[in-house]
Amino acid sequence: MRKPTIKDVARRSRVSLKTVSRVINNEPGVLERTRARVQRAVAELDYQPDQSARSLRSAKSYALGLVYDNPNPYYVISLQSGVLSVCRETGYGLQIHPCNSTSPRLADELSALVRNARLAGLVLAPPMSERRELIEHLAAEKIAFVRILSAAEDPRDGYPCVFVDDRDAAYDITEHLIQLGHTRIGFLWGGESHRSSPERFKGYEAALKDYAIPLDKKLIVPGDYSFDDGFRGARKLFALKDRPTAIFGSNDEIAAGVLAAAKAGGMDVPWDLSIAGFEDSPFSKQSWPALTTAKQATEEIARHATLLLLASLERSDDAPHGNKGFSPQLVIRDSTARVRVPPSGN
Amino acid sequence: MRKPTIKDVARRSRVSLKTVSRVINNEPGVLERTRARVQRAVAELDYQPDQSARSLRSAKSYALGLVYDNPNPYYVISLQSGVLSVCRETGYGLQIHPCNSTSPRLADELSALVRNARLAGLVLAPPMSERRELIEHLAAEKIAFVRILSAAEDPRDGYPCVFVDDRDAAYDITEHLIQLGHTRIGFLWGGESHRSSPERFKGYEAALKDYAIPLDKKLIVPGDYSFDDGFRGARKLFALKDRPTAIFGSNDEIAAGVLAAAKAGGMDVPWDLSIAGFEDSPFSKQSWPALTTAKQATEEIARHATLLLLASLERSDDAPHGNKGFSPQLVIRDSTARVRVPPSGN
DNA sequence: ATTTTTGTTGACAACGTTGTCATGCATTTG
DNA sequence: CAAATGCATGACAACGTTGTCAACAAAAAT
Structure with a gap:
C-alpha cells in the first residue's frame, strides 16, 4: 500500500497525467465533468501531490521561512502562530529560522537557506527587517520577502512590509x-x-x-x-x-x-x-x-505579513501592494495609578 | 548566474555525475585524489545539493517534524531550540506542527503531513507522545518517531523515547x-x-x-x-x-x-x-x-530525543537504543519558607 | 462547404539527484 | 599464464511532477 501518485489517479479517472496535474493545480481549461471525475479519484485514493517532485519540476516551492532573533518566547510564538495560520490555509509548510542578527554572514546564510531548502519566501521579523544591506542583498538575489518593522509610517522604499507604530x-x-x-x-x-x-x-x-x-x-x-x-x-x-x-x-x-x-x-x-x-x-x-x-497584535501582524508575502509571490509585478500599518493599543491595568504626592508646584 | 548543479561540479572536476554524488554523500569507494578534486570544485562553485531532487530520488528526506500541543511558550521555545540545535548540526530542516491533541483525525493528519512534506521523522512532545493508538498508527505506517514522555522509567515497549521522571x-x-x-x-x-x-x-x-x-x-x-x-x-x-x-x-x-x-x-x-x-x-x-x-532541562531533553530519532533513522534494526531518562532538579527560591505557625501537635 | 478559431486533452521531455548495474583496470589466486 | 577477484568509475534509468507543444473535436466565421 504505497503512496499513490498522479499516475494512479490518472489511471483511475481515465485521463492523462497532465489533466490530473491541471485539476490539482486548479488550472483552467478542464471540462467540469472531467474535473469532477478526477477529483473523485483523488479523494478515493487519498492522493496528495509530492512536494519534492513538484518543487523540483516547477522551481516553485511550497514552504516559507520565518526569520527572527528575539529572546522573547511570547513574541516568537505569536509570530509563529500568525504565520502558521496562513500556511495552513494555503498549504504551505513553514521552516523556522532563529538566527543571530549581528552575524556578518547572515545574508549568505539566508540565501543559502532559501536555495537549499527551496523556500518560496521569507518573513523577516525585527531586527533583521531593519538591516538595509540585508534587505538589498536579498532583493538583489531575487529572494521574495516581507518585513515586519517598527515605523510610524510606510517607508515606501519599494519593498513589501507591515509596519507597527510603536x-x-x-x-x-x-x-x-x-x-x-x-x-x-x-x-x-x-x-x-x-x-x-x-x-x-x-x-x-x-x-x-x-x-x-x-x-x-x-x-x-x-x-x-x-x-x-x-x-x-x-x-x-x-x-x-x-x-x-x-x-x-x-x-x-x-x-x-x-x-x-x-x-x-x-x-x-x-x-x-x-x-x-x-x-x-x-x-x-x-x-x-x-x-x-x-x-501589539503580533499574531494578526504576522498573518497580514504572510498574506502580503504570498500575494507578492503570485504576481510578478514588483510594486508592493497592501503594505499595512498597525498601532498597538493602550491597555490600562493595575500597575499605574494617580500620583500620590503631587509635585510641589501645584 | 543560476544555481550550480551536480552537472557543473562533474564537468569542472572531470568525473561523472555519480562520482560527485558519491563524494557529497560520503560514500566509500572513491579514490582520495578524486574526492579532493571534487571537493575543490564543490567549494569553488559554492554548490549545494538540491533537497527536492535528493528526496525525490532517494525517498529519503532531510526535514524533521516537531509535533506539540502545549500552550506554554517557554516550553515550546525550549523544545524547538533543542531540536533545532541538532538539525543545524546535521543539516536537517525542521517543520513545526502545533496541533490539537484531542482531534480524532490527528493520526491521519500526521501521516499526511509526513508523506506530504516528506519528513524523515517526527519528534512527539506530550501529550501526543502518550496516546497509545496514535503511536501504534504511526508505527504501522512505518513512520519514524521519537517520544518525549513523562514516566518514572523506560516503558520498554519497543518504541524509542526519552522519559522525564516528573x-x-x-x-x-x-x-x-x-x-x-x-x-x-x-x-x-x-x-x-x-x-x-x-x-x-x-x-x-x-x-x-x-x-x-x-x-x-x-x-x-x-x-x-x-x-x-x-x-x-x-x-x-x-x-x-x-x-x-x-x-x-x-x-x-x-x-x-x-x-x-x-x-x-x-x-x-x-x-x-x-x-x-x-x-x-x-x-x-x-x-x-x-x-x-x-x-526541567527541556532543551537538553529535546536534543537527546532528536539525536535518538536520527540514530533510529540510520540503522534499520528497530530495537530502540539509547532511550534515556531525565530527572527535573529541585530549585529552591524565595516562595517557600519555614511554616510560621507550627501545627498544634508539636 | 471550407477555413479559422476555440476549447479540451494528451505525449513527451525535463527538473537534479541517486540506485543499479556494467565496465575497465590492477591485483591476487590457482 | 589464465582465471578470478577487488576496486574505482561511469552509463543509464528512475523518482513524481509540470511545462511545452501538438492533436483533435466542436463551434464559429468565411
Missing part, C-alpha cells in the same frame, strides 16, 4: 502616565539593535514635550529588552535624589524587572510607583499587580 | 515543603490530557505517605495547566476552614496564579503561604518572590 503607542502610554499626574517619569531603553527601541523613546519624548514637561536625562537609562536590565535600571532610578514617580519600561520584561526591583525595595506598586510596560505579553496579565502596557 | 521531582518538591514544617499542603492538578499531571500527583502522594502525613482530599483541587486555574484553585483553598500553609502548583503557571490569588487576598508570600511550581520557566525567576520549582 512611537504612537509609546506616546499614549506616556500620556496616560502624565494624565495621572506624573511628571517625573523614568524611561528604560530596550536594545540598540531593535529599531522599536528608539521609536518608543520618541513617543515618550513627544508626549513630554506636548505636555511641556522638561526631559530630565537622569531619568533615562540605557539597557536591553531584558528582565535584568529592568531590575538594574530601576535600582539606578531609585538611587536618585529626586526619584521618578512612574517608570515606563520599553517592554513587559523590563517592566517586570522594575516591578521586582520595586518590591525588593519595599515599595507598594502602584501607590509608591507606577509602572508601564509594552507588548501585552501574558506575563503582564499575570504579574501582581497586572501591568499597564500596549497591546 | 514523579520523582514532585516528590522532592513535596519533601522540601514537608521539611520546612508544612503538613497541610495544597495540590493543584494540571490537565487531564497530560500524563505528567498524574505523575506529579503521585510524587506528592508518595512524599506525604513517606512522612506519614495523611492525605486530605479537600486540599487537592482539579484544574488545568493554566494561570486562571491556579488563581481559582487557590481561592478555593483559601476558603477552607483549615487552610493549607503551602500550595504546590503542578506547573509554574498555576503557581503564578496562586501567587496572584495570595496577593489579591493580602497574604505575604512566603510568610503567610509557601508556593512551589514546576518547570523553571523564566517566569518563576522573575516573579516576586521568585518561585521554588523543579527545573
Whole structure:
C-alpha cells in the first residue's frame, strides 16, 4: 500500500497525467465533468501531490521561512502562530529560522537557506527587517520577502512590509502616565539593535514635550529588552535624589524587572510607583499587580505579513501592494495609578 | 548566474555525475585524489545539493517534524531550540506542527503531513507522545518517531523515547515543603490530557505517605495547566476552614496564579503561604518572590530525543537504543519558607 | 462547404539527484 | 599464464511532477 501518485489517479479517472496535474493545480481549461471525475479519484485514493517532485519540476516551492532573533518566547510564538495560520490555509509548510542578527554572514546564510531548502519566501521579523544591506542583498538575489518593522509610517522604499507604530503607542502610554499626574517619569531603553527601541523613546519624548514637561536625562537609562536590565535600571532610578514617580519600561520584561526591583525595595506598586510596560505579553496579565502596557497584535501582524508575502509571490509585478500599518493599543491595568504626592508646584 | 548543479561540479572536476554524488554523500569507494578534486570544485562553485531532487530520488528526506500541543511558550521555545540545535548540526530542516491533541483525525493528519512534506521523522512532545493508538498508527505506517514522555522509567515497549521522571521531582518538591514544617499542603492538578499531571500527583502522594502525613482530599483541587486555574484553585483553598500553609502548583503557571490569588487576598508570600511550581520557566525567576520549582532541562531533553530519532533513522534494526531518562532538579527560591505557625501537635 | 478559431486533452521531455548495474583496470589466486 | 577477484568509475534509468507543444473535436466565421 504505497503512496499513490498522479499516475494512479490518472489511471483511475481515465485521463492523462497532465489533466490530473491541471485539476490539482486548479488550472483552467478542464471540462467540469472531467474535473469532477478526477477529483473523485483523488479523494478515493487519498492522493496528495509530492512536494519534492513538484518543487523540483516547477522551481516553485511550497514552504516559507520565518526569520527572527528575539529572546522573547511570547513574541516568537505569536509570530509563529500568525504565520502558521496562513500556511495552513494555503498549504504551505513553514521552516523556522532563529538566527543571530549581528552575524556578518547572515545574508549568505539566508540565501543559502532559501536555495537549499527551496523556500518560496521569507518573513523577516525585527531586527533583521531593519538591516538595509540585508534587505538589498536579498532583493538583489531575487529572494521574495516581507518585513515586519517598527515605523510610524510606510517607508515606501519599494519593498513589501507591515509596519507597527510603536512611537504612537509609546506616546499614549506616556500620556496616560502624565494624565495621572506624573511628571517625573523614568524611561528604560530596550536594545540598540531593535529599531522599536528608539521609536518608543520618541513617543515618550513627544508626549513630554506636548505636555511641556522638561526631559530630565537622569531619568533615562540605557539597557536591553531584558528582565535584568529592568531590575538594574530601576535600582539606578531609585538611587536618585529626586526619584521618578512612574517608570515606563520599553517592554513587559523590563517592566517586570522594575516591578521586582520595586518590591525588593519595599515599595507598594502602584501607590509608591507606577509602572508601564509594552507588548501585552501574558506575563503582564499575570504579574501582581497586572501591568499597564500596549497591546501589539503580533499574531494578526504576522498573518497580514504572510498574506502580503504570498500575494507578492503570485504576481510578478514588483510594486508592493497592501503594505499595512498597525498601532498597538493602550491597555490600562493595575500597575499605574494617580500620583500620590503631587509635585510641589501645584 | 543560476544555481550550480551536480552537472557543473562533474564537468569542472572531470568525473561523472555519480562520482560527485558519491563524494557529497560520503560514500566509500572513491579514490582520495578524486574526492579532493571534487571537493575543490564543490567549494569553488559554492554548490549545494538540491533537497527536492535528493528526496525525490532517494525517498529519503532531510526535514524533521516537531509535533506539540502545549500552550506554554517557554516550553515550546525550549523544545524547538533543542531540536533545532541538532538539525543545524546535521543539516536537517525542521517543520513545526502545533496541533490539537484531542482531534480524532490527528493520526491521519500526521501521516499526511509526513508523506506530504516528506519528513524523515517526527519528534512527539506530550501529550501526543502518550496516546497509545496514535503511536501504534504511526508505527504501522512505518513512520519514524521519537517520544518525549513523562514516566518514572523506560516503558520498554519497543518504541524509542526519552522519559522525564516528573514523579520523582514532585516528590522532592513535596519533601522540601514537608521539611520546612508544612503538613497541610495544597495540590493543584494540571490537565487531564497530560500524563505528567498524574505523575506529579503521585510524587506528592508518595512524599506525604513517606512522612506519614495523611492525605486530605479537600486540599487537592482539579484544574488545568493554566494561570486562571491556579488563581481559582487557590481561592478555593483559601476558603477552607483549615487552610493549607503551602500550595504546590503542578506547573509554574498555576503557581503564578496562586501567587496572584495570595496577593489579591493580602497574604505575604512566603510568610503567610509557601508556593512551589514546576518547570523553571523564566517566569518563576522573575516573579516576586521568585518561585521554588523543579527545573526541567527541556532543551537538553529535546536534543537527546532528536539525536535518538536520527540514530533510529540510520540503522534499520528497530530495537530502540539509547532511550534515556531525565530527572527535573529541585530549585529552591524565595516562595517557600519555614511554616510560621507550627501545627498544634508539636 | 471550407477555413479559422476555440476549447479540451494528451505525449513527451525535463527538473537534479541517486540506485543499479556494467565496465575497465590492477591485483591476487590457482 | 589464465582465471578470478577487488576496486574505482561511469552509463543509464528512475523518482513524481509540470511545462511545452501538438492533436483533435466542436463551434464559429468565411
